[in-house]
Structure formats: C-alpha cells, structure tokens
Amino acid sequence: MRVGLTGGIATGKSTVSRMLRNRGAAIVDADQVAREVVEPHTPGWRRIRERFGDQILLPDGFLDRKALRNVVFRDARARRDLNEILHPLIRERMMEKAEMLEKEKPERIIVFDIPLLYESGLTRWVRKVIVVYVPESVQIRRLMEREGIGEEEALRMIRAQIPIEEKKRMADCLIDNSGSLEETERQVDQLWKCLISESGFGPQ
Incomplete structure (x- = not known):
C-alpha cells in the first residue's frame, strides 16, 4: 500500500514522517533522494x-x-x-526505491514523503494523501525562527507552493501539527490504525 505525505514548508512534515517510520512505515523521502x-x-x-x-x-x-x-x-x-x-x-x-522495498516485504505500507506532491502531479502514485497542516501564520513564524529570515522572505518561500489551506481541502487524511507533539502523536496513532486496517496487512 502506497500513501503520500506532504504539507507546506515549516508545517512539520518531517516530524510526522519520523513518527510513521517509528510505527513501521517504509519511507521514501524525496528530499533525501534529491x-x-x-x-x-x-x-x-x-x-x-x-x-x-x-x-x-x-x-x-x-x-x-x-x-x-x-x-x-x-x-x-x-x-x-x-x-x-x-x-x-x-x-x-x-x-x-519503492519497488525494492516492496520486493523485500510485499506486506508493508510505503510512504512517499514528497513536499511538492500536489505541485508535481504525483498523487497518481498513491492511494491516499496525508497533509501535515498548520495555519499560514504558524508557518511564517516557524520559518522565520528556523531560517533566521524576515517575514517578507518567509512569505516568498511559502507562496512559491500551493497554499496550505488549499492542500488541507485536497487531503484524504489531515494531521494538524499546530499543537503539542503529544497531540500530533495521538493523531498519527489514529491515522496508522486506519492505514493498517485499510491495507489488510496487519501489524507492521
């Protein structure tokens, strides 16, 4: 079973990707491949x-x-x-990479971790799309803090992508990462149970 994981810059997609890996997902990371x-x-x-x-x-x-x-x-x-x-x-x-992982273990959930999944038109690769969401105001603040940049540059980087509110509307599954890590973990737990159930694979 192949699913997509995306979001916007500074929404915390890497955090959710790590949580899914810890639960048994095989991650194919576009940034790593890049x-x-x-x-x-x-x-x-x-x-x-x-x-x-x-x-x-x-x-x-x-x-x-x-x-x-x-x-x-x-x-x-x-x-x-x-x-x-x-x-x-x-x-x-x-x-x-995905084909190699499936050959090694056919009964596994593969997550395509792709920041520009929608922008690149790659939703055809996956059964479901998970979007990691925070409001744009949180994106701006986190990006400014992370990169040590001003608001104007942060906005330019954010607006080079599809707006996060639009991605939120297109999502099959949504992880709201604007709260605590514990709240995100609870959402990922629920998501993982749904993915396991839909895949029919049993525990990973």
Missing part, C-alpha cells in the same frame, strides 16, 4: 552546474543548497529550470 541525485559528478550535478554556475557549489564540490534555494525562490524561471532537471531524476530513483 540530495542523492546531485552528489558531485552525477548527471544531475553536472546539469545544475551548467545552468547555475560554480557560485552554487561549496569548496568540496557539493551543492550549496542555501545559495541555490536563494536563487530559485527569487526567480520563477530559475525554479522551473531546476525542477526540469531534478524532477525526472528524483521520480525515477523514488520508484526504484
């Missing part, structure tokens, strides 16, 4: 270097992700170019 496909001297790395130049490289040759992010959040064309390079590579690697 790092793998741009390791130095890979095809993805070479194409990004050709497009954006050496200013987005660290001294050891790895991508300076913050520098690259600063470029693409300010320039819609640059963001499209980066996505055109990365998305096919990431999708191919994610499917390879």
